[in-house]
Amino acid sequence: MDKKKRIEALNEKARAIETLASGEQNSVKALEEGGLLAMPVGCSTIYDTGWETNPRPSNPVGMCQPSAHDYLGCAGDCWWPAQNPDGMTNSPDLELICSSIIRDWRDIK
Amino acid sequence: MKSNYYRLIGIVTFCLLALVGRSEAKELIFNLGYGKVQVIDVGSDELLPDIAIKGWAREASFSADKKYFYVTASRHWIHKVDLKEMKVVHTIDMHSGGWDRFIFGMELAEDGKTAYVNLLSRKTSKGEAVVGTPNVAQIDLETGQILRSVDVPFGVANLAYVKSKKMLYAIGQDITMIDVSGKDMKTVDQHPMFDKNMNLLPLFTYGEENNGVVLIPYWIGEAPGLLSIDKNTGKITETAVKDPMMVYGAIYSPDMKKAYANMDELYVIDLATQKVTNVEVIPQGTTFSVMTSADGKKIYLQGGPTITIYDTQTLKVIKVLEMSTDGMLLRRITL
Amino acid sequence: MLCEWADHQVFGVADGAILFGVDQGSLFFIDAETRGALSRWNDRPLLDLDTVPAADREILEGLQKARFLTPAGKLRKHPPLALDIGSIPLSTMVLEVAQDCNLNCTYCYADGGSYGRSARLLDPDMARQAVRKLIDESGNKETVTLVLFGGEPLLNMSAVKAAVSEAGTYAAEKDKQVFISLTTNGTLLKPDIIDFIHEHKLAVSISLDGPPDVHDSNRPDMHGKGSYATIAGNLRGLLNGATAPVAARVTLTPSQWYRSEEVFYHLLQLGFHEVGIAPVSPVRRDLLPDAQQEDNLLRSFASLARDFLSMAQLKRVLPFTNIIDLLARLHLGQTKSISCGAGYGYLAVDASGSLYVCHRLVGEETFRVGDLDDGANPGEIRRALDAVTCGKQEMCSSCWARTLCSGGCHYDNHLRENRLGLPPGGSCDFIRRWLQLGIEIYAELKRSGAEEVLQRLGKRVKC
Numbered sequence: 001m002d003k004k005k006r007i008e009a010l011n012e013k014a015r016a017i018e019t020l021a022s023g024e025q026n027s028v029k030a031l032e033e034g035g036l037l038a039m040p041v042g043c044s045t046i047y048d049t050g051w052e053t054n055p056r057p058s059n060p061v062g063m064c065q066p067s068a069h070d071y072l073g074c075a076g077d078c079w080w081p082a083q084n085p086d087g088m089t090n091s092p093d094l095e096l097i098c099s100s101i102i103r104d105w106r107d108i109k
Numbered sequence: 110m111k112s113n114y115y116r117l118i119g120i121v122t123f124c125l126l127a128l129v130g131r132s133e134a135k136e137l138i139f140n141l142g143y144g145k146v147q148v149i150d151v152g153s154d155e156l157l158p159d160i161a162i163k164g165w166a167r168e169a170s171f172s173a174d175k176k177y178f179y180v181t182a183s184r185h186w187i188h189k190v191d192l193k194e195m196k197v198v199h200t201i202d203m204h205s206g207g208w209d210r211f212i213f214g215m216e217l218a219e220d221g222k223t224a225y226v227n228l229l230s231r232k233t234s235k236g237e238a239v240v241g242t243p244n245v246a247q248i249d250l251e252t253g254q255i256l257r258s259v260d261v262p263f264g265v266a267n268l269a270y271v272k273s274k275k276m277l278y279a280i281g282q283d284i285t286m287i288d289v290s291g292k293d294m295k296t297v298d299q300h301p302m303f304d305k306n307m308n309l310l311p312l313f314t315y316g317e318e319n320n321g322v323v324l325i326p327y328w329i330g331e332a333p334g335l336l337s338i339d340k341n342t343g344k345i346t347e348t349a350v351k352d353p354m355m356v357y358g359a360i361y362s363p364d365m366k367k368a369y370a371n372m373d374e375l376y377v378i379d380l381a382t383q384k385v386t387n388v389e390v391i392p393q394g395t396t397f398s399v400m401t402s403a404d405g406k407k408i409y410l411q412g413g414p415t416i417t418i419y420d421t422q423t424l425k426v427i428k429v430l431e432m433s434t435d436g437m438l439l440r441r442i443t444l
Numbered sequence: 445m446l447c448e449w450a451d452h453q454v455f456g457v458a459d460g461a462i463l464f465g466v467d468q469g470s471l472f473f474i475d476a477e478t479r480g481a482l483s484r485w486n487d488r489p490l491l492d493l494d495t496v497p498a499a500d501r502e503i504l505e506g507l508q509k510a511r512f513l514t515p516a517g518k519l520r521k522h523p524p525l526a527l528d529i530g531s532i533p534l535s536t537m538v539l540e541v542a543q544d545c546n547l548n549c550t551y552c553y554a555d556g557g558s559y560g561r562s563a564r565l566l567d568p569d570m571a572r573q574a575v576r577k578l579i580d581e582s583g584n585k586e587t588v589t590l591v592l593f594g595g596e597p598l599l600n601m602s603a604v605k606a607a608v609s610e611a612g613t614y615a616a617e618k619d620k621q622v623f624i625s626l627t628t629n630g631t632l633l634k635p636d637i638i639d640f641i642h643e644h645k646l647a648v649s650i651s652l653d654g655p656p657d658v659h660d661s662n663r664p665d666m667h668g669k670g671s672y673a674t675i676a677g678n679l680r681g682l683l684n685g686a687t688a689p690v691a692a693r694v695t696l697t698p699s700q701w702y703r704s705e706e707v708f709y710h711l712l713q714l715g716f717h718e719v720g721i722a723p724v725s726p727v728r729r730d731l732l733p734d735a736q737q738e739d740n741l742l743r744s745f746a747s748l749a750r751d752f753l754s755m756a757q758l759k760r761v762l763p764f765t766n767i768i769d770l771l772a773r774l775h776l777g778q779t780k781s782i783s784c785g786a787g788y789g790y791l792a793v794d795a796s797g798s799l800y801v802c803h804r805l806v807g808e809e810t811f812r813v814g815d816l817d818d819g820a821n822p823g824e825i826r827r828a829l830d831a832v833t834c835g836k837q838e839m840c841s842s843c844w845a846r847t848l849c850s851g852g853c854h855y856d857n858h859l860r861e862n863r864l865g866l867p868p869g870g871s872c873d874f875i876r877r878w879l880q881l882g883i884e885i886y887a888e889l890k891r892s893g894a895e896e897v898l899q900r901l902g903k904r905v906k907c
Binding site (some may be wrong): 065066068069070071072073076077087088092093094095096098099100101102103 | 142143144145163164165167183184211373394395396397412413414432433434435437
């Protein structure tokens with residue numbers, strides 16, 4: 001027998017808020033249990049926003065300047081799959097794209 | 110007498126030949142790159158011919174007898190490079206048997222024929238992604254076959270082998286100690302780091318070049334420090350650094366009194382006082398790997414397609430090497 | 445963890461309370477324990493959850509999930525919406541085809557139909573021009589609404605016919621749909637006009653104020669004779685074979701408010717598809733209500749709302765416009781930051797082709813914002829609306845009903861404040877009581893499981 005709910009959503013907005021809250025609970029649980037987050041390194045363990053938004057006080061401000069220094073390194077291990085090719089799945093032959101992004105970017109097809 | 114003369118010439122020639130035949134000790138720095146490993150002669154700071162490899166190089170280990178250099182590429186190949194011929198003579202692939210396996214950490218085993226690799230694996234089955242349990246495996250370097258393995262927690266990104274204890278340290282969110290001495294590999298202990306809010310990236314590490322110590326920068330909150338794993342004794346030390354620094358990796362000076370650490374700047378850390386004594390902004394930009402010459406007189410900093418060479422004494426840039434590949438890691442060997 | 449309370453309002457019910465989240469438009473039922481915990485802790489501007497005893501803390505954490513508590517400093521006070529008026533497409537146009545009328549209603553806000561000007565009929569060509577403008581400025585909207593209005597629109601059939609015909613052809617050309625409705629006093633609905641209405645599927649709104657005595661006292665003709673009989677006579681023809689909804693639009697003076705239920709059922713009985721009751725706009729001081737009369741109105745509405753509830757149990761919708769519109773919005777959790785669409789995609793056109801922010805404000809120079817030839821000037825619209833909304837930010841910002849009301853009718857406010865010199869906020873109390881009624885009825889509806897009815901209501905409002 002379900003314990004009667006203390007707080008019950010009535011209208012659609014309230015239901016949407018409830019759904020949001022339960023979604024958040026699930027994320028928290030997943031992170032706590034550890035095993036549920038099952039993906040290769042890079043994609044899931046790093047949720048950095050990326051080079052361009054990293055505000056560090058040291059000089060030059062921002063990580064990995066020029067960002068091209070980091071480009072292939074981050075592509076291979078799939079650090080920021082939304083921002084550069086992912087070497088783990090879709091672009092495994094990174095070295096064939098080019099060896100040095102600064103020098104060879106014109107060769108990229 | 111003519112025969113004596115010829116004998117003298119013969120002896121002198123032989124001596125001369127002997128002098129020439131015994132090769133100069135070569136100190137080389139390898140730049141692990143994309144589709145190639147570039148080779149730098151430390152004496153002259155000139156580039157020697159590249160070693161072509163398939164894939165993008167990530168980690169490397171030298172065989173104990175210094176005949177071979179094992180380079181992991183694209184996180185799944187292991188290329189065996191012959192250090193005399195300077196080319197790949199054998200390759201094994203960890204993608205096999207339907208599984209994609211990604212190597213994050215490799216250490217050669219004592220037998221010289223096998224290696225320990227930390228593996229993350231996945232495959233697809235009926236259109237769904239199946240993720241394997243992460244494990245550290247001992248593999249045959251000739252065939253790539255997995256001989257035995259032990260499960261490890263998610264998050265392991267590097268390995269360090271402690272010969273004196275026959276233990277493999279799996280470095281991740283914590284350090285998991287694996288006993289490899291028995292028939293089976295067993296997790297026996299754990300050095301806690303996660304619960305201490307320690308945050309580290311154990312990707313840019315050196316062993317033999319660093320007196321056998323794996324040195325990893327860490328942060329607790331915003332306070333930096335250096336974690337050291339002595340592969341000789343197995344001792345783990347955390348040394349706080351009392352000045353702010355943002356660095357990817359670090360290496361000792363030959364006398365181990367200082368550490369040189371790098372990212373956008375070169376930091377010189379006095380280990381006795383735990384203070385940063387010098388900071389030099391690297392003009393070429395962010396660097397990932399730092400390496401010293403064996404005598405400690407030069408510091409090499411690699412980032413993108415450049416290697417900036419500093420004079421250790423003056424901390425002035427003496428040369429900038431323009432490379433034909435971006436890089437990941439520098440390794441040094443004296444042959 | 446340090447938390448802040450999000451603005452909320454509590455409405456007690458028998459077994460607990462209804463909790464309204466002001467900025468979210470959310471409605472929750474909370475049980476008696478939760479209500480108790482809430483009342484123990486919601487008087488603090490800042491609350492450290494860790495210092496709350498365990499039993500209450502568990503409840504407060506539940507309220508936190510429901511977004512009534514947020515981490516301190518994270519509460520976003522939403523700044524007033526700065527809509528770019530110029531970029532809002534037209535969606536509704538009220539076309540005053542006749543600034544003239546054949547009746548002499550006691551409370552008319554149009555000064556006998558002419559809106560204070562001389563009687564005038566809209567030129568049919570101008571009617572066409574207006575329709576084209578509506579369609580041309582509708583942006584990406586697939587449907588637009590044209591309201592044929594007046595005075596009494598049926599006094600100018602040539603303009604009505606021109607507008608309807610233009611709507612048909614131009615809309616087809618531009619691949620749009622025009623929904624046309626006609627507001628009439630119902631006295632001129634001759635058979636041929638009824639045929640026209642049926643043929644073109646015009647929705648009709650008849651101004652009919654209830655049983656003969658109520659209606660006739662409000663809406664006499666030019667000779668002082670009541671108009672009920674004439675309208676009733678025309679009604680049958682209109683309702684038989686109706687191809688679009690026919691609604692009754694009621695206006696009652698404060699002294700009649702106590703008869704709202706009787707009025708409603710009388711009209712329902714006549715066969716109207718829907719009945720909406722409007723409290724009269726105070727065009728004269730004597731039309732201002734007193735507290736007793738306001739009570740009467742609310743009591744009547746509450747009674748009609750209860751009837752709505754009972755019908756809903758039988759899966760039927762009692763067609764009382766006022767409650768339907770309110771319940772639908774509450775169900776969806778719609779919040780608003782402007783009180784109505786006047787000026788925001790809604791414009792009125794008078795018989796000379798001038799544009800005003802809404803039909804009630806036609807004739808008031810302050811609210812004139814352009815003409816058909818040059819279009820509506822966004823700056824003028826902004827100025828016109830500011831004239832009646834300015835300075836109320838602070839007053840409204842502390843009111844729990846701000847996201848449901850958002851200031852009330854511009855015309856009513858203009859009348860009260862500018863014409864009658866009353867301080868702003870005179871209708872606030874009434875509005876809040878009406879909204880509270882809506883919330884309580886809604887909660888009962890929802891908790892009694894009238895899902896189907898609510899779905900239908902939701903569809904009505906979703907745009």
